[in-house]
Amino acid sequence: MTIAAIATLTLHEMLRRRLILVAAILTVFVAILTGFGFHALATQMYHGAPLSQVRVIGLTAQLLTLVAYMFSLVFALGGAFAAAPTIASDVDTGLLLPMLTRPIRRVEIVLGKFLGLALFLSAYAFACGLVEFAVVRIATGYWPPHPFVALGYLCGVAIVMVSVTLLFSSRLSMIASGIAAVVLFGLAWIVGIAADIGGGAHNQAMVDAGTISQLVLPSDAFWRAAVYHLEPAALVASLHGSSPFAVAAPPPPAMIAWAIGWIVVVVGCACWSFATRDF
Amino acid sequence: MPPASADLAIDVAHLAKSYRDLVAVADLSLAIARGETFGFLGKNGAGKTTSVKMLLGLTKPTSGTGTLLGKPLGDRGARAKVGYLPELFRYHDWMTAREELAFHAGLAGVAHADRPRMIAEILDMVGLTRRANDPIGTYSKGMQQRVGIGVAVLGKPDLVFLDEPTSALDPVGRRDVREMVRALKERGVAVFLNSHLLSEVEQMCDRVAIVDRGRIVASGKLADVIGGAVGVRLRLGDPSESALQILRGYGAVSITGEWHVVTGADREAVPALIRELAAAGAAIYAIEPLKATLEERFMEVMTA
Numbered sequence: 001m002t003i004a005a006i007a008t009l010t011l012h013e014m015l016r017r018r019l020i021l022v023a024a025i026l027t028v029f030v031a032i033l034t035g036f037g038f039h040a041l042a043t044q045m046y047h048g049a050p051l052s053q054v055r056v057i058g059l060t061a062q063l064l065t066l067v068a069y070m071f072s073l074v075f076a077l078g079g080a081f082a083a084a085p086t087i088a089s090d091v092d093t094g095l096l097l098p099m100l101t102r103p104i105r106r107v108e109i110v111l112g113k114f115l116g117l118a119l120f121l122s123a124y125a126f127a128c129g130l131v132e133f134a135v136v137r138i139a140t141g142y143w144p145p146h147p148f149v150a151l152g153y154l155c156g157v158a159i160v161m162v163s164v165t166l167l168f169s170s171r172l173s174m175i176a177s178g179i180a181a182v183v184l185f186g187l188a189w190i191v192g193i194a195a196d197i198g199g200g201a202h203n204q205a206m207v208d209a210g211t212i213s214q215l216v217l218p219s220d221a222f223w224r225a226a227v228y229h230l231e232p233a234a235l236v237a238s239l240h241g242s243s244p245f246a247v248a249a250p251p252p253p254a255m256i257a258w259a260i261g262w263i264v265v266v267v268g269c270a271c272w273s274f275a276t277r278d279f
Numbered sequence: 280m281p282p283a284s285a286d287l288a289i290d291v292a293h294l295a296k297s298y299r300d301l302v303a304v305a306d307l308s309l310a311i312a313r314g315e316t317f318g319f320l321g322k323n324g325a326g327k328t329t330s331v332k333m334l335l336g337l338t339k340p341t342s343g344t345g346t347l348l349g350k351p352l353g354d355r356g357a358r359a360k361v362g363y364l365p366e367l368f369r370y371h372d373w374m375t376a377r378e379e380l381a382f383h384a385g386l387a388g389v390a391h392a393d394r395p396r397m398i399a400e401i402l403d404m405v406g407l408t409r410r411a412n413d414p415i416g417t418y419s420k421g422m423q424q425r426v427g428i429g430v431a432v433l434g435k436p437d438l439v440f441l442d443e444p445t446s447a448l449d450p451v452g453r454r455d456v457r458e459m460v461r462a463l464k465e466r467g468v469a470v471f472l473n474s475h476l477l478s479e480v481e482q483m484c485d486r487v488a489i490v491d492r493g494r495i496v497a498s499g500k501l502a503d504v505i506g507g508a509v510g511v512r513l514r515l516g517d518p519s520e521s522a523l524q525i526l527r528g529y530g531a532v533s534i535t536g537e538w539h540v541v542t543g544a545d546r547e548a549v550p551a552l553i554r555e556l557a558a559a560g561a562a563i564y565a566i567e568p569l570k571a572t573l574e575e576r577f578m579e580v581m582t583a
Contacts (some may be wrong), residue, residue: 005385011369016373094367098430101335102386103359279337 002104003063006112007119010086014120019082027128031135034067038139053141060142061232065134065245068150072157072223075125076185079117079161083177086113087169087274097279106275115165122156126151146229153229156222156259161185163266164217170274185223188213192220196243214251216257221251287315287333287440291345293492296329296338303329304445305493307343309487309574313437314467316460318474318484318501320538320577326493327473331440348437359388361405363433366442366473368424369567372416376407376426379415381431383569389394389433397433405429406455420447428456432463439463442473457483481505481573489580505576510542510569511549539562539571 014020041063042056051059087110090096100106129151137143144150161181168177195210197203214221227237227251239248287310289449294307304326321327332338334345336353347567350357352583389397402408407423408528410418413423415426422448428484431439441460445453455475460470460483464582474480480487481501488498510530514537523539529552530543545551547570571579 002386006380009382013373093369094365095369095371097337098363098368098370098383098427099386100337101358101361101363103355103388104386105355126350234479236332279332279340 002174003112005116006109007116010113010116011120014116020120020124023124023158024127027124027131029133030067030070030128034215035135035139037064038136042140057142057232058141058235060140061144061230061235062246063272064132064142064144065202065227065230068129068154068226069245071125071128071132072127072154072226073159074221075121075154077182078124079121079158080165080178080181081118081187082121083113083162083165084181085174086097086117087166088172088174088177091279092173100279107271110166110170110267110271110274114162114270117162118155118159119165120163122155125155125158125203130152131132145228145232150229153222153258156263157219157226159263160217160219160222160259163263163270167270167273168267170270171277176192185219186216188217192224195242214255215258215262218255218262221255221259223252227254244262285348285427286313287311287345287346288315289317289471291334294331294333294340294343294345296326297341302493304333304340307333307490307493307495309345309488309495311469311471313348313469314391314464316393316464316470316472316484316487318472318480319490320474320477320480320487321490322581325490327490328442329493330490331363331442331471331473335361354360359434360437361499362422362433362436364424364431364439364441364444365425366446367545368427370415370423370430372414372427375412375413376402376415376418376429377411379426379501380429383433388431389434401429401433404432404459406452415533416528421449421452424448425452427460432459436468436470436471440471440473442474444472445474445476448507453479477572477574477577479492487573489577491581496583497576501573505571505573511544511546511552512540512542512567512569513537513563514565515556517561518561521559522556522561524563525552525559 038060039156041048041059055118065095087096125274128148132149133144164184165177165181168180170218172180192210195207195213198206224247227245228247229230235246236248239246288309289309292306292308295302296304296554300521307326307330319327319330321447325424329338333340334352336347336358340352345352346357348360370383372445374382376396379403382400384394398540399408402411405428407422407425407429410422415423418426424444428441428444431441441456444549445456448456457479460472470483472480472484484501486500487504488496489504490496512535513526518526518539526541529548530541532553533540533542539551549566549568553563553566
């Protein structure tokens with residue numbers, strides 16, 4: 001019950017602080033803007049003739065991946081920025097002290113905050129994604145092959161960031177937690193690109209670095225799984241290698257299982273770290 | 280015979296806390312009875328807040344053991360009956376006072392049915408009924424401290440820790456806190472009071488301990504810690520040399536305004552002093568024993 005109370009508190013706070021309102025307004029703004037773009041793609045004349053439907057679908061699928069990438073950055077950084085203050089700032093300001101003297105377990109506070117943030121970011125990811133897909137469908141007639149699976153993996157990106165930031169936040173200051181999580185995220189993304197380049201150049205060491213990076217911070221694995229499920233089969237068939245915006249093969253199931261297990265272990269570590277610290 | 284551990288609100292022996300080379304609390308042993316109001320005094324950095332945090336299970340002692348309400352330090356069951364107002368208090372600024380109290384009532388395990396009445400009573404007690412539905416972020420510092428006091432006494436606690444409970448309050452608020460502490464005492468609630476305002480401790484507490492560099496350097500009943508009378512002061516009508524001679528026989532005589540102060544004369548000497556002065560024909564308009572204040576005793580201990 002305490003976990004539910006803390007999760008509700010976290011969601012309530014985001015609602016009262018107008019985070020949800022701002023997120024909704026920005027989502028509508030992005031949807032309208034990209035809607036104009038996709039509409040232009042589908043209706044503009046090229047050399048005196050409109051693009052064929054097959055060409056429109058192909059281009060739309062690739063552009064949609066770029067839009068999804070923008071959203072994945074928002075979810076990842078949003079996860080880090082939302083999670084960084086949730087424990088560290090509450091400890092620094094003394095907000096948590098009277099709560100910690102109640103007959104509750106410290107673990108319940110961490111799990112409640114994790115649950116609240118994960119629910120908020122997942123709901124946000126699904127709402128944004130479905131609005132964007134609907135806009136694209138209206139503008140071009142394209143609908144991605146596995147939208148819900150793709151959005152589920154995008155939630156994974158956000159949840160990975162929430163988990164690792166909560167772990168940092170259980171001991172470090174708010175700023176240190178946020179910066180450490182964002183640096184890790186950026187590093188994992190760059191190493192992922194380097195691994196793609198290494199794959200094209202048949203450099204096994206660079207490919208291995210990418211795999212190790214995904215094991216250490218599996219946000220990139222979730223992102224690539226999301227991209228794969230957004231791509232139509234024809235696009236996948238035409239790919240000769242992977243990049244962050246065009247994935248020829250999804251991460252193996254073992255990597256996804258690892259990523260889910262990673263979240264469980266990191267949240268567990270955050271619980272342990274918070275439960276054993278002094279105030 | 281000392282009371283059994285279960286009859287004590289706090290019973291700890293040789294608690295210590297070190298952070299690498301820094302000793303925050305060197306040796307803390309306390310036994311505080313249920314229903315007792317206990318003042319914990321010391322300079323900044325003396326180890327008061329660390330001591331409170333160890334008692335509340337917020338900080339793990341490096342060594343030592345103890346019980347809170349008969350249960351080991353940090354026990355969740357004991358925490359159900361403990362309230363705490365931190366020195367640096369902060370509450371959810373986007374919540375109203377009513378919501379904050381309802382949230383803590385949930386954490387404290389107060390039954391749903393009891394919450395509205397309990398919260399209304401507490402809002403009334405801390406004087407926030409009129410502003411109960413405004414966000415805490417719009418409150419003055421003093422009003423936020425009142426919220427904190429309300430949170431601390433929520434859920435019918437048996438033991439309440441108040442760390443500088445009047446630091447942000449005006450004189451009316453301070454009087455309210457004194458009355459609230461008295462009301463808690465009447466209900467049998469033990470109050471552990473950290474305060475720099477020694478005059479308030481003097482008015483509220485049954486017993487005090489003075490802590491310095493992580494150790495208790497003086498403790499006991501308030502009267503014992505302060506000590507007995509330090510002198511007598513008299514208002515006399517134009518005393519003769521013989522009357523002054525009598526005064527000098529009881530101690531060192533000095534004049535403060537219209538008072539003759541006899542330092543060293545104790546309360547027991549007053550009747551004899553009056554008899555001698557009257558026999559010498561001195562006109563006595565007033566006489567009263569002088570006692571040291573807690574502040575004077577505190578300064579004495581700190582500079583020893």
